[in-house]
Amino acid sequence: MSHGKNERMFVRLTKSQRIQHVILFVSTGLLILTGFMLMGERWVIDMFGSAGNEIFYWRGIVHRIAGVAVTLVCLYHLGYVVVQEEGRSWIKDMLPRLSDATHASQNVSYMLGFREARPKMERFTYIEKVEYFSVYFGMFIVIVTGTMMWTEQYWPKFWLDVADAFHLGEATLAALAIIIGHIFSVHYNPHVYPMNKAFIDGKISESMMKEEHGLWYERELERLAAEEAEAASEGNNNA
Amino acid sequence: MKTKHTARNITVALFLLIAFFILFIPTTVLAVDDENCLMCHKYAGLGRYAKSEEQKAIKRIFYVNEELFKASYHGKLRCKSCHNGVEEIPHTDVTNVDCATDCHLNDPSTGRDFSHKPIVDDLKKSAHGEDGAKSENIEDLPKCKDCHSNKPYQISVDKDLKSMQFIKVCNECHESEEWTNRFYKHMFYRAQTRRPSKQVVALCSKCHADKEKMERHDLEVVVGFKDTFHGKAIVYGDEDVANCLNCHASYQMGFSPHRITSHTESSSPVHPNNKLENCSQAGCHANAQEAFAKKGKVHPSNVVVERVDEGGITISEEEQEFQRWVLDMIALFYKILIIAVVGGLGFHRLADLYATHRERKIALRAAKLGRHSS
Numbered sequence A: 001m002s003h004g005k006n007e008r009m010f011v012r013l014t015k016s017q018r019i020q021h022v023i024l025f026v027s028t029g030l031l032i033l034t035g036f037m038l039m040g041e042r043w044v045i046d047m048f049g050s051a052g053n054e055i056f057y058w059r060g061i062v063h064r065i066a067g068v069a070v071t072l073v074c075l076y077h078l079g080y081v082v083v084q085e086e087g088r089s090w091i092k093d094m095l096p097r098l099s100d101a102t103h104a105s106q107n108v109s110y111m112l113g114f115r116e117a118r119p120k121m122e123r124f125t126y127i128e129k130v131e132y133f134s135v136y137f138g139m140f141i142v143i144v145t146g147t148m149m150w151t152e153q154y155w156p157k158f159w160l161d162v163a164d165a166f167h168l169g170e171a172t173l174a175a176l177a178i179i180i181g182h183i184f185s186v187h188y189n190p191h192v193y194p195m196n197k198a199f200i201d202g203k204i205s206e207s208m209m210k211e212e213h214g215l216w217y218e219r220e221l222e223r224l225a226a227e228e229a230e231a232a233s234e235g236n237n238n239a
Numbered sequence B: 001m002k003t004k005h006t007a008r009n010i011t012v013a014l015f016l017l018i019a020f021f022i023l024f025i026p027t028t029v030l031a032v033d034d035e036n037c038l039m040c041h042k043y044a045g046l047g048r049y050a051k052s053e054e055q056k057a058i059k060r061i062f063y064v065n066e067e068l069f070k071a072s073y074h075g076k077l078r079c080k081s082c083h084n085g086v087e088e089i090p091h092t093d094v095t096n097v098d099c100a101t102d103c104h105l106n107d108p109s110t111g112r113d114f115s116h117k118p119i120v121d122d123l124k125k126s127a128h129g130e131d132g133a134k135s136e137n138i139e140d141l142p143k144c145k146d147c148h149s150n151k152p153y154q155i156s157v158d159k160d161l162k163s164m165q166f167i168k169v170c171n172e173c174h175e176s177e178e179w180t181n182r183f184y185k186h187m188f189y190r191a192q193t194r195r196p197s198k199q200v201v202a203l204c205s206k207c208h209a210d211k212e213k214m215e216r217h218d219l220e221v222v223v224g225f226k227d228t229f230h231g232k233a234i235v236y237g238d239e240d241v242a243n244c245l246n247c248h249a250s251y252q253m254g255f256s257p258h259r260i261t262s263h264t265e266s267s268s269p270v271h272p273n274n275k276l277e278n279c280s281q282a283g284c285h286a287n288a289q290e291a292f293a294k295k296g297k298v299h300p301s302n303v304v305v306e307r308v309d310e311g312g313i314t315i316s317e318e319e320q321e322f323q324r325w326v327l328d329m330i331a332l333f334y335k336i337l338i339i340a341v342v343g344g345l346g347f348h349r350l351a352d353l354y355a356t357h358r359e360r361k362i363a364l365r366a367a368k369l370g371r372h373s374s
Helices: A015-039 A042-046 A049-083 A085-094 A098-111 A126-150 A157-187 A206-212 A214-238 B002-023 B027-032 B066-071 B117-125 B161-173 B177-192 B197-208 B211-216 B229-236 B244-248 B272-279 B290-294 B317-373
Strands: A009-011 A203-205 B047-051 B057-061 B102-106 B113-115
Touching: A009 A206, A015 A049, A015 A085, A015 A157, A042 A049, A042 B229, A049 A085, A049 A126, A049 B229, A085 A126, A098 A126, A098 B317, A126 A157, A157 B290, A157 B317, A203 A206, A206 A214, B161 B177, B197 B211, B197 B229, B197 B244, B272 B290
Parallel strands: none
Antiparallel strands: A009 A203, B047 B057, B102 B113
16 A cells, blocks of 8 residues: 555544543553563562562552553543543444444455455444454453452452452453554554554544545545535625 | 701791691680581581482581681580580481570570570471371471571671661670670561561472372462462562461461461461451551451462361362352453454454455556556
8 A cells, every 4th residue: 555645634533532542552551561560470570689579569559550540541431422522423433333244244355355345444443343342341340350459358358369360361361452453453554554643643544544444434525525515605605 | 966956946846836826726716616526527528428218318518617607596506505415426426406405505584594495395286396287297397497597697787887886886885796796686687587478488388389298298289379469479579468477377466487387276377267367467458358358268279178177167168169160260261252352353464464465466566567558
């Protein structure tokens, strides 16, 4: 794929969405790092030497701060998709539809070479929807079990063992899904290598939009045309 | 005549030389070693090969490094205070060291001879002693030396300004600097450090993680502790989390490692009735609830052990099995989920790369055709 330098750009992520994304990925990164520090084998931990104790102390503090940050951003997002106009349009486009299954099968057969072209997809592709709702599922589990382990003295020991097992399982799943599913396919992707800059500037190029979100592209063009027409008619009226 | 003179001079010189050695060189040795043990034991090569109980050759070293010994906990004691017999050479009359003997050192708190006998008696009655142990295999039980060795004090007075000032104050009244140094080290070694948690875990694991040994005594092998939060924190060097002794022989609850008892004894801090108090020790889980302390195992093991105790069983065998089954199921659930998700995403990613590769080829061909036609 080649991108024209002066290509037309569309808005992919608004400022609020980008800020939510940054908080989410910075704190998730810290959580994965500081969490898996507990899973290290002895020889790995021994490499910290005499600094180990200090590192262990800060590991706990950072994990809790990041945990609180991630919980807050999740709660904010829940409010965002209910209350704000922008959020409501986001969740409306994100809800799974029957067409997602069709798109999935069509896209897979295209990638394997059984079809001539990619299906025209909506604002959010089936894989993006799966990823998005996985975060709901995962966050629910890690936040609940994490809170339980933070208030450990109030829970039966066995419940804590269960919480621990879920926390670890979910964290492992999330870490792998983020690396393989998200970083590899959204960022480390030949179309956008070395990264998809949409998370920084919030923009998507026309060519990429056409290829990956064909239906949304058509919808956006219509909307923009309608807006222009409205503006023009308003201008005429004023004149 | 002249030769006779020379011979006499040489004799005198030799005499003086020997006298010099006797008078001056050994003075430092003689000062502590009035039993003259170091005459032989100062030689680093002193030792022999012997047979162990398992008929294996072992090296026995009889060398004593005077400097290290003097700096050690027992550095002020005479050799014969601990090594009884030793009247004949070679020492065929020597008996094993018994820590319960009076060591002819004045105990300033009582004025009597000091002895470790009370501790040895405690140990005898504990789970680790001949009288307290439930097992018949008493030869496996730990002896004093299995846990304790006569190490030099790990406290450096000369590098620490505060310590140096402290000792200067002592020396205003007390004459022997060597004594104040030793006394200071003794007090502050006790005050500052107990055995680091890493060492405690390693020490207990020597036996309690030994499957064969534990089977001989019908005891649970401790395998799960290293994976617990406490276990990991200890590996990082955190001294604030519980090691084996903090729960099984907590000083706060009036225990000492020497009085350790089986968890089935009603007096044990890890007995169901005492667990809540044990977990909520100062500095630990202050607001611990009943269920936190009771329902579950702190360090899971592979074996389900029958728990017989007077105060009722906290977790029955079935419950233990059920708990393990639930945890295994959660792990299995995530294993399957991870394989499915990672496999699915990986497949999708590879397929996408394959598609991109095809698109590139087509684009290249189109570009070539374009060049040809123009």
